[in-house]
Amino acid sequence: MRAITISRPGGPEVLTWAEVPDPVPGAGEVLVEVAAGAVNRADLLQRQGFYDPPPGTSPYPGLECAGRIVALGPGVAGWGVGDEVCALLTGGGYAERVAVPAGQLLPVPAGLDAERAAALPEVVCTVWSNLFMTAHLRPAETVLVHGGASGIGTMAIQLAKAVGARVLVTAGSAAKLERCAELGADVLIDYREQDFVAEVRKATDGAGADVVLDIIGAKYLQRNVEALAVNGRLVIIGLQGGVKGELDLNALLRKRAAVIATNLRGRPLAEKAAIVAAVREHVWPLVEAGVVRPVVDRVLPMADAAEAHRVVEAGEQVGKVVLTV
Structure with a gap:
């Protein structure tokens, strides 16, 4: 088969569409013939040499895909050859085939x-997993979503609105904020020109946000805590603004607030399966009803993965960039 390989850590130019060995599904796995995959920030980090895949997993980038099951490994039940599926991956989505835990x-x-x-x-x-299974966002609560026009952001807006939360977002242009508004965001904050802490306080009559979903990390750490309400929850899922920051713990104590940092790729199989089962139960009906929808900025051939990485790295897209085989 062919897959996108990383010849060495570096820029998008190190991505190559090359012949590689076919994967073989192990116990509890299926083999999926990939029709399309999507680009995530983690793929860029892997390409740069900062985010190696867990041991024993596919060396190729790609954390999600859609396609058709073409083979079953031992012990798989509930799925059959020919089923049309999409999948959460530990890696390997930039390829013609990928082995996936059922x-x-x-x-x-x-x-x-x-x-x-x-x-x-x-x-x-x-x-x-982060807004609802970890932060326990509830109806009528307020959530601040950083990077509202990103893939994560566009989905967070829709799911938070679907459960009746109030959504505040940051983004870096009027055009991106307009797209966030179309998806249901209630308060729009241009982080280039506005102080998001002040805007959150103004929008909440000084109370602050109950939940902050953060992709920035160190750069925003102290300010995110300042933006929290009493009993607020800051969930850090990205480190685009660095990995080391200072925090006034007294401010955290006064608010009885929580700072939580999570990732998805490195979780044990059982935890991932529980998250996927919850998504199928709670989110898939919303998708099929049209309440929640994927936001796709552009579709490119898999062989043009380097161009897709350039787009995402530059922040040119709203939502996701998809690669097709």
């Missing part, structure tokens, strides 16, 4: 093609 499979939602289904698993599992 617990990380989802049926392609009714009404979606493979290109749009491929844009769902990683962002939906990330958002659902």
Whole structure:
């Protein structure tokens, strides 16, 4: 088969569409013939040499895909050859075939093609597990979503609105904020020109946000705590603004607040399967009803993965960039 390989750590130019050995599904796995995969920030980090895949997993980038099951490993039940699926992956989505643990499979939602289904698993599992399984966002609470026009952000807006939360977002242009508003965001903050802490306080009559979903990390750490409400929850899922920051613990104590940092790729199989099962139960009906939808900025051939990485690295897209085989 062919897959996108990383010849050495570096820029997008190190990505090559090359012949590689076919994967073989092990016990509890299925082999998926990939129709489409989607680009995530973690793929860029892996390409740069900062985010190696867990030992024993596919060396190729790609954390989600959609396609068709072509083979079953020993012990797989509930799935059959020919089933149309999308999948949460530990890696290997930039390829013609990928072996996937059966617990990380989802049926392609009714009404979606493979290109749009491929844009769902990683962002939906990330958002659902963090906003609802970790931060326990409730109806009528306020959530601040940083990077509202990103893949994570566009999904977080929709899911938070679907459960009745109030959504505040940051983004870096009027055009991106307009797209966030179209998805349901209630308060729009241009981080280039506005202080998001002041804007959050103004929008909440000084109370602050109950939950902050943060992709920035160190750069925003202290300010995120300042933006929290009493009993607020800061969930850090990205480190685009660095890995080391200072925090006034007294401010955290006064608010009885929590700072939580999570990732998805390195979790044990059982935890991933539980997240996928929760997504199938709670989110898939919303997708099939049209309440929540994948936001796809553009679709490119898999062989053009380097161009896709350039787009995401530059922050040119709204939502996801999808790669097709």
